Amino acid sequence: MQQFPWSPAATKCSSTPIEPVSLFAEGADSIFADQRLCFMHKHQHHLPEVNIVILMFIPFEWLHSELSNICRSLLRVKQLHAFLLKTYLSEDPFYATKILRQYAVNSDINSAHHVFDKTSDRSVYLWNSMIRAFAQSQRFFSAISLFRTMLGADISPDGHTYACVIRACADNFDYGMLRRVHGGAVAAGLGLDPVCCSALVTAYSKLGLVHEARRVFNRITEPDIVLWNSLISGYGSSGLWDVGMQMFSAMKLVGKKPDGYTLAGLLVGIVDSGVLSIGQGLHTNSVFSPELRLRVQSSNDHSKMSSTFTYLIRIRVFCSILNPDLVTWSALIMGYSQAGVFEKVLYLFRKLNMEDRKADTVLVASVLASIARTANVGLGCEVHGYALRHGLELDVRSGMLFLIILEAFKVFEKMLEKGLVPDEATFSSLLSACCHGGLVKDGREIFRRMEEEFNIRPRAxxxxxxxxxxxxxxxxxxxxxxxxxxxxxxxxxxxxxxxxxxxxxxxxxxxxxxxxxxxxxxxxxxxxxxxxxxxxxxxxxxxxxxxxxxxxxxxxxxxxxxxxxxxx
DNA sequence: TCGACTTAGT
CATH class of the missing domain: 1.25.40.10 (Tetratricopeptide repeat domain)
Known part of the structure; x- marks a missing residue:
């Protein structure tokens, strides 16, 4: 990092600490046109004896945003780390935590651990980040052993510490350990800690023990939004989306405002349950009426349920949420897509666009793949056009197979008309097309003809x-x-x-x-x-x-x- | 003084 001469602005103000911004305002920009501006620490006790020493020509704002944004490359993290090591900031557990997490994000657990080791003043955040880093890189035993070390250290674990470990237990399917850690959290007085309990609810749900999750939830007198969401997601992913809906109503009853997580939790459950793929029929506006819910719950004949029902739920839920994120949008769009309500898919696609959000490649590919099942070329082209306009075309080619669905049989017929003889590859294409289009009858027929009519033995x-x-x-x-x-x-x-x-x-x-x-x-x-x-x-x-x-x-x-x- | 707990899809 290049050192710059003292700026007039800095000398002028040297007797009193100055904010970087004011320094900037005093005309330093011409001097620092290339290298932003100098910074100093806000805390008096950090300042050396001289009134001002210019350490680096980097503003705090820049540093903070660099450290908070996820660094895309390990090299970048190393540069930032090297930079910090040149300053007294490297001693600060706050910055050490930031660097540690950036290493962890880039899967360099050894460097993360190194930062942890070299930091003598360890905050709870630093401990938690290291435990989380181990857990997220699947080093379950390292995570647990660090947690044990922490229990013996002179710092107490907090709700987040337990949340990290609890999550690790669930990720590792370690039910026994989960129970022990749960017990430990209770013993440490964190049995009602909201963060810890959210993690418990998620963990138990993940192990298929949603009733246990509910018991944790029930002990909390005033659950926060995250706890509500954890439970609703738990029900959703456990196939009990209707109970999730009840929790959703209960949540609104006590005045809690749902957010994107709430909706995603509900939608995932609804989409997973396959309710959306059911046809038309029942028409009603009373989405949340107990009567209707009963009908839905007691009915094994899913054909009685209609997309109107789920459509209304969705819109209701969606409208009650102010600022849905991409996950929420996607869950909704995927739901419509799987339900075959393609005009809604396109409507939401456009709306997503208007709100200055961008569908990612996975969403577009998923939608295309599911449109492919309807073999609707027009719709496919529209979505494909969207993908092209947004530079996503490279990733969604798999979704474009639906065009080949439609075309494959035409080509096949033409082949036969011209007297050409189909080979193994021809039948591969045809069967592939049937797969993508879900054309069972055609598939059976082609498979039969392949052997009987054309004398080709099917390969793997x-x-x-x-x-x-x-x-x-x-x-x-x-x-x-x-x-x-x-x-x-x-x-x-x-x-x-x-x-x-x-x-x-x-x-x-x-x-x-x-x-x-x-x-x-x-x-x-x-x-x-x-x-x-x-x-x-x-x-x-x-x-x-x-x-x-x-x-x-x-x-x-x-x-x-x-x-x-x-x-x- | 700052950070952290919960959600989807080819």
Whole structure:
């Protein structure tokens, strides 16, 4: 960092501490045109004996915003760290915490730990950030052991400390540890701490123990918004979105204003439950009437429920929230998209745009993929146009497959007309198109013709398409019998496709059969470990879950959600 | 004096 000569402004004011801003105002900008302006610490006791020493030509505002924004690269964090080390600020636990967290964000846990070690004056924030860094990088035992060290240190853990550890327990599916830490929090007098309790509610929900979550919630006399949201999300992800709706009403009754988290929690539950994919029929305005809710709860015949119902819920909920974030928008848009209410999808897309928010690639891709199921080219083009205008086209090509759905069969017919002979690849494309469009009947027909009419033996990829196509439309048994007609060992991609369908359709019995088979033949494959552990979790077999999880390394240690546990 | 607890999707 280049040192600048003393500025006239600085010498003039040298007898009294000055704010960087006033220094700037006094015409220093010409001198510091290139290098912002000099700063000094606001606290008198930090100042050296000389009245003013210019340490660096960087303003606090800049430094703070640099430290608070997430640094995109490790190099940048290292530069900032090196900069701080040249100043007395590196001793300050506040700045040490900021740097530590930036290292953690960039997955450099060793450097984060180094910062922690080198900081002698450790605030609760510093401890918590280090514990969180360990937990988020899946170093569960380091997190717990640091937590234990903290218990013996001369600083007391607070609600956030316990929240970090509790979350780590849930992420690690360690129910026993969760109970112990919960007990510890109560013993430490944090049993009613709002932050700690929010984490507990989320953790218990994540383990499929939403009733336990509710018990934690019930002990709090005046739950804050985060606690409400945690519980509502817990119900949503546990398949009990209707209870979530009741909590939502209760929440408004006591005057708590819902926010984006509330809505996302509700919507996720509704979307997950598949209620939205149900057709038309019932028309009513009394969205929250007990009568209607009863009807919905007691009805197993989902076809009686209508998109009107969920549409009204959504709009109501949405309007009651002032400033929905992208997660909320996306949850809503995805809900409409999956429900097939595409005019709403486009309406919200435009609205999102007008509010100066930008849909990200995942949202656009998801919407396109789900429009693909309707094979509506016009809509697809409109959304695709949106993607192009926003420079998202590179990421959404998978969503554009719907065009090939429609075109594939036309091309195929033309091929035959011209006397061309289709080959294996031709049928791959056709079956792929059927998969994307959910065209079960066409798929079956093409698969049959392929062998009978054109004398082509299906390869593994053709079976994968068929299994996906059948499985995702609920024809699990048919998919399984197709597989059983094959000689052993069955290609793992085929079995994997069926397993994935079993999981998403909630058929745990068949899923376990398939998973065991896969697991036996492919012991090194993490994907099947995760799917299998998901099944074990559903049966509360936490020891089995942990055993599998311990063998998984890297990014895949993050487990999928367990939303079906409570409902199954 | 400042930070932190809760949410989705190909």
């Amino acid at each position: 990829e053709h079976y994968v398409y068929m299994v996906k196509l059948l499985g995702s439309s609920g024809e699990l048994e048919e998919a399984y019998s197709l597989i059983r007609s094959l000689p052993e060992p069955v290609d793992k991609a085929i079995l994997g496709a069926l397993l994935s369908c079993c999981n998403s359709r909630g058929n745990s019995e068949l899923a376990e059969t398939v998973a065991q088979q896969l697991f036996a033949n492919n012991p090194a494959d993490n994907v099947y470990r995760i799917m299998l552990s998901n099944i074990y979790a559903g049966d509360g077999r936490w020891d089995d879950v942990k055993m599998l999880r311990d063998k998984i390394t890297g990014r895949m240690r993050k487990m999928p959600g367990l939303s079906w546990i409570e409902s199954s």
